[in-house]
Amino acid sequence: MTSTELAQASNALVYASMFTLTLAMIFFAASFAAGRRRPARAAAPATTSVEGAGGTAVLTRPPEADDRPLEPGRRAANIGMSLTWLAFLLLLGGVILRGVWAGRAPWGNMYEFSITGALGVLGVFLGMSIRRDLRWLGLFVTIPTLLWLGLAVTVLYTEAAQLVPALKSYWLVIHVSAAIICFGGFTFAAATAGLSLVRGRIERRQGTTDVTGWTSRMPTSERLQTLTNRVVAFSFPLWTFAVVAGAIWAENAWGRYWGWDPKETWAFITWVIFAAYLHARSTAGWRGSRASWIAVAGWVAFLINYFGVNIFVNSLHSYSGM
Amino acid sequence: MTAPADSTASDPTRAGLGGEAPLPPLGSAGLLRWMWRQLTSMRTALILLFLLAIASVPGSVLPQRGGNPRRVEQWLTDNPTSGPLLDRLGLFDVYSSPWFAAVYLLLFISLIGCVLPRVGQHWRAMRTPPPAAPRNLLRLPASREVDVRQPPDAVLDSAAEWLRSRRWRIRRGETNGVPWVSAETGYLRETGNLVFHLSLIVILVAVAVGGLFGWKGNVIVKEGGGFSNTLTQYDTWGGGRMVDPSRLAPFSFTLDDFKVDFERGEAQRGAPRLFEADITYRAEPGAAPEDTKIEVNHPLEVEGAKVFLIGHGYALHFVVRDSTGEVVYDDSSVFLPQDANFTSNGVVKVPDSDPPLGFTGLFLPTAAIDEVRGGFSTFPAADDPLVLMAAFRGDLGMDTGAPQNVYRLDTSNMAKVGLDSLTPGQTWQLPNDSGSIEFAGIDRWVSLQIAYDPGKELALLAAVVAIAGLSVSLFVRRRRIWVKAARADAGSTLVQIAALAKAEGADPGADVTELADHLGGQDAASERSAQ
Numbered sequence: 016m017t018s019t020e021l022a023q024a025s026n027a028l029v030y031a032s033m034f035t036l037t038l039a040m041i042f043f044a045a046s047f048a049a050g051r052r053r054p055a056r057a058a059a060p061a062t063t064s065v066e067g068a069g070g071t072a073v074l075t076r077p078p079e080a081d082d083r084p085l086e087p088g089r090r091a092a093n094i095g096m097s098l099t100w101l102a103f104l105l106l107l108g109g110v111i112l113r114g115v116w117a118g119r120a121p122w123g124n125m126y127e128f129s130i131t132g133a134l135g136v137l138g139v140f141l142g143m144s145i146r147r148d149l150r151w152l153g154l155f156v157t158i159p160t161l162l163w164l165g166l167a168v169t170v171l172y173t174e175a176a177q178l179v180p181a182l183k184s185y186w187l188v189i190h191v192s193a194a195i196i197c198f199g200g201f202t203f204a205a206a207t208a209g210l211s212l213v214r215g216r217i218e219r220r221q222g223t224t225d226v227t228g229w230t231s232r233m234p235t236s237e238r239l240q241t242l243t244n245r246v247v248a249f250s251f252p253l254w255t256f257a258v259v260a261g262a263i264w265a266e267n268a269w270g271r272y273w274g275w276d277p278k279e280t281w282a283f284i285t286w287v288i289f290a291a292y293l294h295a296r297s298t299a300g301w302r303g304s305r306a307s308w309i310a311v312a313g314w315v316a317f318l319i320n321y322f323g324v325n326i327f328v329n330s331l332h333s334y335s336g337m
Numbered sequence: 338m339t340a341p342a343d344s345t346a347s348d349p350t351r352a353g354l355g356g357e358a359p360l361p362p363l364g365s366a367g368l369l370r371w372m373w374r375q376l377t378s379m380r381t382a383l384i385l386l387f388l389l390a391i392a393s394v395p396g397s398v399l400p401q402r403g404g405n406p407r408r409v410e411q412w413l414t415d416n417p418t419s420g421p422l423l424d425r426l427g428l429f430d431v432y433s434s435p436w437f438a439a440v441y442l443l444l445f446i447s448l449i450g451c452v453l454p455r456v457g458q459h460w461r462a463m464r465t466p467p468p469a470a471p472r473n474l475l476r477l478p479a480s481r482e483v484d485v486r487q488p489p490d491a492v493l494d495s496a497a498e499w500l501r502s503r504r505w506r507i508r509r510g511e512t513n514g515v516p517w518v519s520a521e522t523g524y525l526r527e528t529g530n531l532v533f534h535l536s537l538i539v540i541l542v543a544v545a546v547g548g549l550f551g552w553k554g555n556v557i558v559k560e561g562g563g564f565s566n567t568l569t570q571y572d573t574w575g576g577g578r579m580v581d582p583s584r585l586a587p588f589s590f591t592l593d594d595f596k597v598d599f600e601r602g603e604a605q606r607g608a609p610r611l612f613e614a615d616i617t618y619r620a621e622p623g624a625a626p627e628d629t630k631i632e633v634n635h636p637l638e639v640e641g642a643k644v645f646l647i648g649h650g651y652a653l654h655f656v657v658r659d660s661t662g663e664v665v666y667d668d669s670s671v672f673l674p675q676d677a678n679f680t681s682n683g684v685v686k687v688p689d690s691d692p693p694l695g696f697t698g699l700f701l702p703t704a705a706i707d708e709v710r711g712g713f714s715t716f717p718a719a720d721d722p723l724v725l726m727a728a729f730r731g732d733l734g735m736d737t738g739a740p741q742n743v744y745r746l747d748t749s750n751m752a753k754v755g756l757d758s759l760t761p762g763q764t765w766q767l768p769n770d771s772g773s774i775e776f777a778g779i780d781r782w783v784s785l786q787i788a789y790d791p792g793k794e795l796a797l798l799a800a801v802v803a804i805a806g807l808s809v810s811l812f813v814r815r816r817r818i819w820v821k822a823a824r825a826d827a828g829s830t831l832v833q834i835a836a837l838a839k840a841e842g843a844d845p846g847a848d849v850t851e852l853a854d855h856l857g858g859q860d861a862a863s864e865r866s867a868q
Contacts, residue, residue: 124605174604180612180633244841248811252804259800268634270553270645270788272796273544274404275432277397284390291386293811296841298379316390324397 021116022175026168028109029130032102033164036157039098042091043154047229049088088232092150099153103137106164110134117175122191123182125325127175129167131191132321133160135199143203143246151233155206186264193257198317200250201289204243205314208307211239215304240303243310244296251289258282281320288313376443377450385444392440396431399423403432445541452534459527466508470517470819471835479845480835484859489822489830492856493518496820496834499855505818518820526840529809536803540796547792552576552585554787558592559652559669560780565589566642566787586640590618593628595781597649599717607678607717614646614783631785641789648784650674650681651700653724654777657687660770665690669780672700673744678714684746688735690772694754695729695746712758719779726774728754728767814843818852832856 110131114121121127140156143149178187215236217226224235233239261282266272273279292309295301375381400408409429413420427434474480485492497507497518505520554574558564566589568574568582576582598611614631620639631637637644650672657666665687672683685696703716704723712725731751735741757765759776766773818836825831834852836845853860 176600176602176604176608177610179609184634186634241841252808252811255804255807259797259804262800263797264634266790266793267636268645269647270636270643270786271790272793275396275401276404280393280397284393287386287390287393291383291390294379294383294386298383301380301383 018116021112025109025112025116028105028112029164029168032105032109033161033168035098035102035105036161036164039095039102040154040157040161042095042098043150043157046088046092046095046150047154047232049091089150092153095153095157096144096150099137099157100141103134103141106130106134106137113175117177119178120188120191121175122187122195123176123178124171124173126167126171126173128191128195128321129163129171131195132198133164133167135195135197136160136163136202137199139196139199139203139246152206152210155210156203159202159206181268184264184268186260186267190257190260190264193253193260197250197254197257198321200246200253201285201314201317204246204250204310207239207243207246208310211236211243211307212304212311214239215307236303240307243307244293247289247292247310251286251293254286254289258286277324278320281316281324285313285316285320288316373450376447379451382444382447382451385440385447388440389444392431392437395428399428399431401432402430441541445538448534449538452531455527456531456535459524459531462527463524467506467519467521467817469508469510469512470519470821472512474819474821474833474835477835477837479837479849480833481849481853481860483832483834483853483856484825485822485830485832485856486828487830489516489824492822492830492832493820496822496852496856499852500818515821515823517822519817520819521815521817523813523815523840523843525809526813526815527810529806529811529813532806533803533810534806536799536806539799540803543792543796543799545792546795547577547790549577549579551788551790551792552580552582553789555647555784556787557671557782557784559671559782560592560595562782563589563591564785571787586642587621588618588639588642589622590616590637590644592616592783595649595783597718597781609717612646612649641791642787643789645786645788646783647786650782650784651679651702651719652780652782653683653698653700654780655685655696656775656777657685657690657694657772658775659690659772665772667777669778671744671782672698676714677717678703679717680712680714682744684744685774686733686735686743686746688733692730693733693735694767694771695731695733695748695751696774697727697729697746697748699725701725722779723758723760724776725756725758726765727756728765728771728774730754730771815839816843816845816848818845818848820852 110121110127113127113130117123117127121131136156137160140149140152144152210230210233214226214230214233217228217230218224218236221227224237234242258279261279262272265274265276265279288309292306292313295306295309400412402409412429413424416423423429427436431437471477475482487495493509493516497509497520500518500520500522501507503522505522506524508519510517510519552575554571556564556571564570566585566587568585574582592614594615596611596613596615597609600606600608600610612633615628616631616637617626617628618637618639619626629637631644631646633646636646651674652669652671654669655666656664659665666685666689670683670685672681674681679700679702681700681702683698683700685694685698687694687696699712701712701714701723702719703714703721704712705715706712712723729746729748729751734747734750741747754771755768759765759774761776761778764773764775816836816838818834821833822830832853834849834856836848838845
């Protein structure tokens with residue numbers, strides 16, 4: 016393939032992924048709408064219930080956890096998951112072709128960071144979904160990922176070019192790939208933390224953990240918090256590694272391993288906030304919604320580092336290519 | 338600053354600290370103890386972490402002296418009222434300000450106060466056998482009861498063997514004639530946690546070592562120019578308290594050539610593509626010269642110090658002649674870039690002519706002139722070079738003894754002679770028979786940073802250990818398991834298995850199931866609950 020063809024193919028795959036992801040989002044939304052129409056979830060009663068119908072007693076078996084009849088919207092959510100897998104593979108192809116086109120790791124400017132970041136978010140979501148049912152989370156992953164990709168292809172788009180000398184190092188692959196996986200993890204954690212806050216509020220209002228309404232399909236706020244904790248516990252050491260790898264690289268490129276450059280400062284702030292999150296999880300009175308707020312704050316710090324420092328601040332890390 | 342993700346309930350040392358603060362007992366010793374306990378509580382650590390995050394923010398918004406002193410001066414000039422106020426608060430030296438130090442030192446004291454006692458506790462815990470089996474195992478959240486064919490002792494032997502092979506710590510005993518196995522695993526979690534926190538202290542020590550024994554200097558070297566590692570040769574130099582500046586490593590080098598290349602394609606036009614400084618260096622005077630090169634990401638290592646390429650620009654070569662045609666100046670002067678296309682400012686000072694001459698210049702590597710913007714450069718390479726010069730005559734102010742900025746011309750005691758623009762090779766005959774200036778050629782300069790940090794290896798080692806400890810502390814799950822076996826009727830053995838998670842994320846149910854599967858019994862629980 017010629018260079019132009021490669022470029023077109025990469026862009027086409029990114030657009031195809033966005034289209035597929037839009038469909039996935041619609042199916043996830045449809046699944047939510049279907050769940051909403053039914054006032055209360057078929058809250059599996061512990062005892063066998065007898066429904067009177069015209070004087071005839073009808074015995075209904077309590078639905079088992081696994082072979083429960085299809086909840087409304089279940090099929091739509093399944094389609095949404097399949098489409099998300101497809102979108103992930105298309106985006107993976109787009110990122111790989113971008114790298115082939117540029118002849119290097121596809122991490123030289125903000126467009127490339129962004130499409131790979133979206134890949135990281137989808138990857139963490141799909142990876143986590145292998146061992147547990149995450150269909151309820153699909154809508155809240157596809158919407159931000161689509162917004163993110165939309166921003167990438169419109170505002171941040173840059174033609175592939177060679178790297179500036181400062182990025183020509185194998186540390187680019189190590190440092191950036193770790194940071195991108197962390198972005199996926201922190202985004203996932205922020206989504207579950209945010210949902211646990213919403214769900215927790217509804218649980219308090221309804222006075223039960225078995226709530227009705229649009230959040231009925233989700234796990235309880237406490238289980239959402241546990242899930243958040245798991246993802247942070249995975250991402251935090253990796254983020255530590257990304258920061259340390261960045262420090263080693265900085266020592267090699269700029270002569271100091273830590274210089275409080277704005278990018279380094281915000282990486283540190285993000286690290287400290289997630290450290291606070293982990294401590295909050297083992298402090299009485301902080302385990303619940305407060306910890307969730309901290310997880311959301313950590314993600315916001317990550318975004319400030321990504322957009323704010325790359326574009327607006329005079330930093331050694333201004334590699335946006337814009 | 339204690340174990341993340343360990344449940345509070347399982348940790349007796351933290352009981353009471355998380356809740357309301359106990360009232361201080363009377364007496365100053367009691368008060369001190371109370372304050373110490375408050376400082377080392379998890380809640381204080383949490384608050385200090387937030388403070389640390391917030392305190393770090395202003396340094397990323399305002400320019401910092403440590404990173405960019407020129408922009409700090411600019412900021413102070415642009416904001417004459419708020420600037421000095423912010424300066425007094427240390428907001429241009431955030432990371433070396435007393436209030437920032439106060440936050441992180443308190444955090445580290447809190448950390449030490451929390452971690453050190455836990456080292457002792459953990460040491461004792463590792464030497465204490467697991468606790469005896471509780472009376473009623475089936476009351477625990479994860480428990481199971483199975484019927485096995487083998488006799489009780491054989492069952493417990495098999496369970497203990499299985500647990501030991503998985504590195505559980507075993508204790509066996511008997512209560513009221515019923516033998517049991519008690520096992521615990523995941524001590525590494527706390528070990529990792531403690532190692533992580535102790536490594537953070539080592540990192541702080543490494544930073545301090547670098548600060549005390551390290552040094553860092555910057556120097557601009559022109560093509561053809563040289564440098565030897567003595568204090569006077571540096572443009573800026575800073576060293577720790579324990580550094581003797583007269584005993585720096587005696588290496589020297591010359592800059593033979595500096596190659597630079599910029600993107601000429603459509604995408605990212607003008608972005609740098611290549612920086613390469615060819616140098617000849619000697620490790621010490623009299624040593625054999627060695628040819629090498631310095632690139633970004635490839636510093637030169639000499640005598641423990643590293644020489645980094647951190648910037649570059651143009652140095653313009655001028656020849657100034659007086660009215661008789663005699664050469665009074667023949668040198669290149671450093672022009673500092675003002676934008677990404679290397680529109681650069683510089684000055685030429687000629688004290689040896691009579692009267693002394695001074696020139697200010699605006700260099701445009703690829704010149705464009707526009708009525709609104711004046712002269713500017715459209716590309717960083719010297720494709721179509723032009724220098725706009727202003728000539729002055731009079732007192733350069735170089736005899737007053739006051740320190741002078743080599744990049745600025747003080748024209749307060751000088752008279753303007755005229756303006757002109759020059760391309761390489763052109764000569765400008767100054768009016769009133771004041772002599773001439775020739776734009777003889779274009780060289781380049783590089784800005785080098787030479788740094789020595791004896792703490793960095795220790796910092797790296799501590800960081801690697803910290804990551805290992807952190808990973809272990811977050812992935813290892815501490816949990817207990819108990820097995821009881823008693824002879825039931827009909828020659829079978831009734832086995833009770835129960836497990837307890839001592840950390841978040843553990844799945845005690847899985848441990849129970851695995852062990853039950855290993856023992857291979859029939860589930861007794863379902864029959865029982867059916868009765």
